[in-house]
Amino acid sequence: xxxxTQSPGTxxxxxxxxxxxxxxxxxxxxxxxxxxxxxxxxxxxxxxIYGASNRATGIPDRFSGSGSGTDFTLTISRxxxxxxxxxxxxxxxxxxxxxxxxxxxxxxx
Amino acid sequence: xxxxxxxxxxxxxxxxxxxxxxxxxxxxxxxYYMTWIRQAPGKGLEWVSYISGGGYYTEYADSVRGRFTIxxxxxxxxxxxxxxxxxxxxxxxxxxxRKNAPHKDWGQGTLVTVSS
Numbered sequence: 607x608x609x610x611t612q613s614p615g616t617x618x619x620x621x622x623x624x625x626x627x628x629x630x631x632x633x634x635x636x637x638x639x640x641x642x643x644x645x646x647x648x649x650x651x652x653x654x655i656y657g658a659s660n661r662a663t664g665i666p667d668r669f670s671g672s673g674s675g676t677d678f679t680l681t682i683s684r685x686x687x688x689x690x691x692x693x694x695x696x697x698x699x700x701x702x703x704x705x706x707x708x709x710x711x712x713x714x715x
Numbered sequence: 716x717x718x719x720x721x722x723x724x725x726x727x728x729x730x731x732x733x734x735x736x737x738x739x740x741x742x743x744x745x746x747y748y749m750t751w752i753r754q755a756p757g758k759g760l761e762w763v764s765y766i767s768g769g770g771y772y773t774e775y776a777d778s779v780r781g782r783f784t785i786x787x788x789x790x791x792x793x794x795x796x797x798x799x800x801x802x803x804x805x806x807x808x809x810x811x812x813r814k815n816a817p818h819k820d821w822g823q824g825t826l827v828t829v830s831s
Contacts, residue, residue: 641817643760650810650821651760662819694760698816703776706760 608633608697612707618715625682627710629695634675636699642671642680645709646691654693655680682712690714717741717820719811724825731801731829737794737811737822745769745789748815751796753807754824761807764796765815779805801829 609632619625629640638658643651653662655671658678668683682689695707723735737749751763764775764785773785784797794811806829812818 639816643818650824651818653817653819656817662817696760696817702774704762704816706762708759 607703608635608699608701608705610695610697610705610707612693612695612710614710615708616711616713618713619685620715621685621687623685625680625685625689625712627680627682627693627712629673629678629680629707631676631678631697635678635697636701638674639697639699640671640673640678641696641698642669643694643696644689644691645694651694685712687714717813719813719820719822721809721811721822721825724809724827726828726830727801728831729802729829732797732799733801733827735796735798735809735811735825735827737796739792739794739811739813742813744787744792747813749787749794750812750815750818751785751794751809752812752818752821753805753809753827755804755807758807763809766794798827801827803829805829 611630613628640658642655645651659671670681672679692709692711694709698704718740720738727733745768750765766773766785770787782800786795808824808826810824811822813820
């Protein structure tokens, strides 16, 4: 099983600042099948990034994904008030089970 | 527009059974794998199971294999999760999602609570 470790656990920033979230895999994620989701309280997750760096439909361009192999990053260039939420990474490569990171909580400083 | 609506959650005693349903609309249901994902209260996400479009191919997480059964009725545009021998650690919000991954489309979730 591929274990995804997200860091930091909590990130405290102010609107307008840049956020950098990390996701490290215990082994290489095949074909860079790595996605990022945003989740707000009481809501289902929302797909932001798939294939490590492709923005999902309707996702603002302030969200970007990068990385390959075992190290992946989600960057939010300038935080908007609505961006404060929990973010999960998700690997869906060739080996089951598909797994999720434990989440990074992005909170307002 | 894709719409997924889960139902069937509730309170059940340890060892009991529950059947979740997911009603789908807005897309050709039989063309897509479908997935169940769960989230324990205040915790992260856990992939549970998926099923192919025709219903012939299924996979399960080790934590539920042998206790849960995924199925679908393409004539009714519905996905199911039969959950038997439930344990306290199965307490979670259960989401259905379109495709095996990644998941752009999710339902709102249904809460399953396993407690005596």
